[in-house]
Amino acid sequence: MSSREQQIGDVLLDLQNVSLAFGGVKALSDISFNVREHEIRAIIGPNGAGKSSMLNVVNGVYTPQQGSIVFDSKTFARMSPRRAAEMGIARTFQNLALFKGMSVLDNIMAGRNLRIRSGLLAQALHIGPARREEIRHREFVEHIIDFLEIQAYRKTPVGRLPYGLQKRVDLGRALAMEPRLLLLDEPMAGMNVEEKQDMSRFILDVNDEFGTTIVLIEHDMGVVMDISDRVVVLDYGKKIGDGRPDEVRANEDVVRAYLGVAH
Amino acid sequence: MGFFIETLVGGLTSGMLYALIGLGFVLIFKASGVFNFAQGAMVLFAALSMARFSEWLPQWFGFESLILANVLAFIISALVMFLLAVVIERFVLRHLVNQELATLLMATLGITYFLDGLGQTLFGSDVYSIDVGMPKDPIFVLENMFQGGVLLNTEDLIAAIVAACLVAVLALFFQFTATGRALRAVADDHQAAQSIGIPLNRIWVVVWTVAGLVALVAGIVWGSKLGVQFSLSTAALRALPVVILGGLTSVPGAIIGGLIIGVGEKMSEVYLGPMVGGGIEIWFAYVLALVFLLFRPQGLFGEKIIDRV
Numbered sequence: 001m002s003s004r005e006q007q008i009g010d011v012l013l014d015l016q017n018v019s020l021a022f023g024g025v026k027a028l029s030d031i032s033f034n035v036r037e038h039e040i041r042a043i044i045g046p047n048g049a050g051k052s053s054m055l056n057v058v059n060g061v062y063t064p065q066q067g068s069i070v071f072d073s074k075t076f077a078r079m080s081p082r083r084a085a086e087m088g089i090a091r092t093f094q095n096l097a098l099f100k101g102m103s104v105l106d107n108i109m110a111g112r113n114l115r116i117r118s119g120l121l122a123q124a125l126h127i128g129p130a131r132r133e134e135i136r137h138r139e140f141v142e143h144i145i146d147f148l149e150i151q152a153y154r155k156t157p158v159g160r161l162p163y164g165l166q167k168r169v170d171l172g173r174a175l176a177m178e179p180r181l182l183l184l185d186e187p188m189a190g191m192n193v194e195e196k197q198d199m200s201r202f203i204l205d206v207n208d209e210f211g212t213t214i215v216l217i218e219h220d221m222g223v224v225m226d227i228s229d230r231v232v233v234l235d236y237g238k239k240i241g242d243g244r245p246d247e248v249r250a251n252e253d254v255v256r257a258y259l260g261v262a263h
Numbered sequence: 264m265g266f267f268i269e270t271l272v273g274g275l276t277s278g279m280l281y282a283l284i285g286l287g288f289v290l291i292f293k294a295s296g297v298f299n300f301a302q303g304a305m306v307l308f309a310a311l312s313m314a315r316f317s318e319w320l321p322q323w324f325g326f327e328s329l330i331l332a333n334v335l336a337f338i339i340s341a342l343v344m345f346l347l348a349v350v351i352e353r354f355v356l357r358h359l360v361n362q363e364l365a366t367l368l369m370a371t372l373g374i375t376y377f378l379d380g381l382g383q384t385l386f387g388s389d390v391y392s393i394d395v396g397m398p399k400d401p402i403f404v405l406e407n408m409f410q411g412g413v414l415l416n417t418e419d420l421i422a423a424i425v426a427a428c429l430v431a432v433l434a435l436f437f438q439f440t441a442t443g444r445a446l447r448a449v450a451d452d453h454q455a456a457q458s459i460g461i462p463l464n465r466i467w468v469v470v471w472t473v474a475g476l477v478a479l480v481a482g483i484v485w486g487s488k489l490g491v492q493f494s495l496s497t498a499a500l501r502a503l504p505v506v507i508l509g510g511l512t513s514v515p516g517a518i519i520g521g522l523i524i525g526v527g528e529k530m531s532e533v534y535l536g537p538m539v540g541g542g543i544e545i546w547f548a549y550v551l552a553l554v555f556l557l558f559r560p561q562g563l564f565g566e567k568i569i570d571r572v
Contacts, residue, residue, distance in 0.1 A: 059458065085460025097455035099448045110448045114460040116441040123440040177459060
């Protein structure tokens, strides 16, 4: 555990007093927490607690009414999806959002989009530098495909893959961006035990091998307690707990939110 | 036999013209998942712009050269289509990100009527002509093989070649470039495309511009054949069966679909027409499309849609 603590670095993402409302509905009120470099940070909470909204604020899909987002020491009142992607924030989706008509390879290659430098004409004509660039990106993508153990499905349209594998492709596409911060929205939702174990292993390996900082939303408490360094607990858009897994587990508010109050 | 080949070639060339319009549908569908009802209106709008500018420019600047007038009119019309794409993105599509497809479909229906009206307000509502100097004289080939040879319409032939080139370029663009991949990505999922840093707005402008240019080429070819008039807008809907047959997501599908419809129309008119009475050409394509919808709704080359229940 101590060696793990030594690896964890400075604050990479800092959310300060973020509030988000849709019309009259308060999705997030005054939320602050930070994520350190190389950390695995979990966001948990009952349904409707505002977990996905939280990710969407970081990712730039939603604009918070109040508060600011500090990423890599730069302060923003709002993100845009494009800027978030450019700064190295990647994400996966709760309900798969893959490019269903495209092959596994093309889906993951699409994740390299921002890194492709050659012009349109050069690409179309497949001339020297553009071709070398394509090969370089392809190599990186093959590395990810090996890593996620989906070699056999390279050319398969993702729409035809079973659910668990689609989740992996979703992760692969995010990894292709070589992100500094990876947001995982319920990466294990709807999986069986075996698939969950696989996915947990991939998440830990990504964190370990690529040094990627990870924020994940997850319902399975066992998984959360096992793999995360620190946990934020949301309930009805408010932060009710924050700390190491064992601290959070002992927190009375958290227990009450999950189990209800004893009458 | 000579007559059969003549009918076949006639069908193939007119099929290429349908394909040209079908291509416009496919482009926008591939990149936004929306069936663009306004494609026909865009063809009319582009054709009007082309016809009127090639008429106005020599008047305004006092030159006579037909080629110069056509080249300039083409450039200006291309710019007009680009501006149109920017305006459509800025005022319509941008506000409809992540909305239901039915909403987007209705929006294109709105664009259709707006464009029909705007075109006639700006360019007038008479019948105009486009003369890009295509040779109109038919030629005879294979005269030593068949009695009387085979009569070919050169205008159609050139149009078919133009369409074929356009298709080849677009197919390569979609399959083999990173931008093409980005376009396909946007078509499949807006949110996911955004998350990997694909700028939706720019992609839409690119796609609508390309569809606009395809509409311009189609408008010039059809316009010089039939004259530029309002019916061009509805004539474009005759390309609808083409994309149903070929599959809405396939560029090559649009071509093959066009050819099948073109040949089917001509053949049925010539060989079945006398039996069932004339006019079969008008509805044949739609019946064929209906049959396809029953047995192969994704078209010949479209992506098969698999939904979990």
